[in-house]
Amino acid sequence: MRFGEVAGLQVGDLDFERHRISIKRQAVTVGNEVHIKEALKTEGSRRVVAFSSKLDDELKALCKGKKKTDFLFTKQGTKEPLKRPQGTKSWLGCAVGRIQAVDEDFPHVTSHDLRHTAVSLMVSVGAPISVISRQVRHKNISMTLDHYTELFDSDLDSLTAAMDSIL
Structure with a gap:
């Protein structure tokens, strides 16, 4: 969303x-x-x-x-x-600031980063690309794949393990 x-x-x-x-x-x-x-x-x-x-x-x-x-x-x-969060004084900026106060390694986060995180989590649990695409309102699955292909590189390890198990 x-x-x-x-x-x-x-x-x-x-x-x-x-x-x-x-x-x-x-x-x-x-x-x-x-x-x-x-x-x-x-x-x-x-x-x-x-x-x-x-x-x-x-x-x-x-x-x-x-x-x-x-x-x-x-x-x-x-x-x-x-309202759309903008800057460090917005509701999101303040929330991120509170987290960074106790965890200096916590990154700066935007509302779009939260969307990207949601897609990453859906990919990590193995949701079908068609379902992910519908969840984030992409016109078609190729748009989802174009935007999030870097997320799938880590899946090569699980692919290798799956292939090893059937060969």
Whole structure:
């Protein structure tokens, strides 16, 4: 998911039974204001993505006391959706700064880095490329392969071991 899609999530977009999130809108920051677009960037790109049951407690806590039409992730003390994080004073920059204060080797992280990490984790658990491509809203699997081919180099070791086991 892209940041704008995450920021546009409403409580009613979560299905805890099936562990699915319906992506129906995105938040777009223009100047200092956040605007919600019901139609996503690409026509027909409304979709459903999976989330781990390990996130249930945290997501349910975010939903507590909110209506289905309330935004899931909001600016502290408001009902407004989050703005795209920019700089070290943003919500993401502050979170990274707190981690770096206790772990000096922790790298600078952007919201796009989080997306890249999600794809890396999906690759590492052996998710089919077609599923990964759909999760990150690539037009086709070749786009996913073009963007993330470096992730597959480490898979050569497991390929070698698999081939060894059948030969």
